[in-house]
Amino acid sequence: MNYERIPGRIYEQSFARIRAETDLSRFPEDGARVAERVVHACGMVDVADELQFTPGFAATGRAALKSGVPIFCDGQMTASGLMQRLLSEGSRIVAPENRSELSLIARERGTTLSAVAVECWAAELAGAIVAIGNAPTALFRLLELLDEGADKPAVIFAFPVGFVGAAESKRELMRDSRGVDYLTLPGRRGGSAMAAAAVNALLLEAAA
Numbered sequence: 001m002n003y004e005r006i007p008g009r010i011y012e013q014s015f016a017r018i019r020a021e022t023d024l025s026r027f028p029e030d031g032a033r034v035a036e037r038v039v040h041a042c043g044m045v046d047v048a049d050e051l052q053f054t055p056g057f058a059a060t061g062r063a064a065l066k067s068g069v070p071i072f073c074d075g076q077m078t079a080s081g082l083m084q085r086l087l088s089e090g091s092r093i094v095a096p097e098n099r100s101e102l103s104l105i106a107r108e109r110g111t112t113l114s115a116v117a118v119e120c121w122a123a124e125l126a127g128a129i130v131a132i133g134n135a136p137t138a139l140f141r142l143l144e145l146l147d148e149g150a151d152k153p154a155v156i157f158a159f160p161v162g163f164v165g166a167a168e169s170k171r172e173l174m175r176d177s178r179g180v181d182y183l184t185l186p187g188r189r190g191g192s193a194m195a196a197a198a199v200n201a202l203l204l205e206a207a208a
Contacts, residue, residue: 014040022048030058034183034201041197042189050185052174057155057181058202064127064154065206070094071129071199072121072153074114074138074160078131081196086203094121114138118145126151132158133195136165139173146178156182157198159190166190 004010015036022045024032034057035048065071068090073079079095087093096102096117106116114135121128122145130153132139139160146152158173160166170184183198 018045021045024048027053028055028058030062030205031055031183033205034058034198037197037201038185038194041193042191047185047189047194050187051183052186053183054177054181057183058205060181061129061155061157061199061202062205064129065091065199065202067127069128069154070124071131072118072125073130073195074118074132075134075192077192078133078195081133081192081200082131083200083203086200086207088206111141112137115141118142122150125153128153129199130156131195131199132156132160133190133192134160136160136162136169139169140165143169143172143178146180152178152180154181156180156184157195158182158184159192159195159198161188161190163188 018036018039022039024035027035031053035051038051039045039048066088068088070091071082071093073093073095076095079093082093084093096113102113102116106113112135115137118138118141130142139158156173158170160169167187170186173182173184185194
């Protein structure tokens with residue numbers, strides 16, 4: 001079979017096709033590079049037309065990552081997709097662990113482990129990066145914490161996916177981001193690959 005085998009050529013051709021097929025004109029330059037990565041992660045160029053964001057999300061996120069802030073992820077799948085080698089000194093990736101005490105709290109409250117884990121971030125949220133690629137309940141609980149007076153993260157990358165709560169949680173973020181920059185994909189679509197790709201785009205920028 002005749003197919004491209006050389007990794008560098010595959011990479012170059014992929015992004016050349018994305019740029020040829022995608023209208024990125026509504027994004028700031030640094031935001032366009034993030035959008036390219038999100039499209040690359042899912043293979044759907046129409047996603048670029050649907051992404052919603054605050055104008056400064058890319059610049060704010062890049063500056064935060066350069067300063068070594070923690071990156072909070074709603075699940076191990078999102079965390080595993082991040083380019084750890086590009087983390088600035090002092091930065092770390094934090095994702096929920098299936099600890100028995102957290103699982104017990106989640107069962108007692110009738111909620112998800114991801115939502116309970118978000119509460120563990122509260123003391124370190126100030127200026128941090130939040131990447132949500134799976135659980136709508138994590139995004140809902142994060143917004144509730146902000147309403148309760150928690151410190152604001154620098155940027156929220158909101159890509160929860162699914163049929164229950166995903167569209168609704170992102171709609172609430174867009175309605176009122178609580179003064180936090182964000183990038184999100186409205187509706188049911190999303191996923192950890194897209195959330196990780198958005199953060200990786202800024203990690204690459206910060207490390208350049």
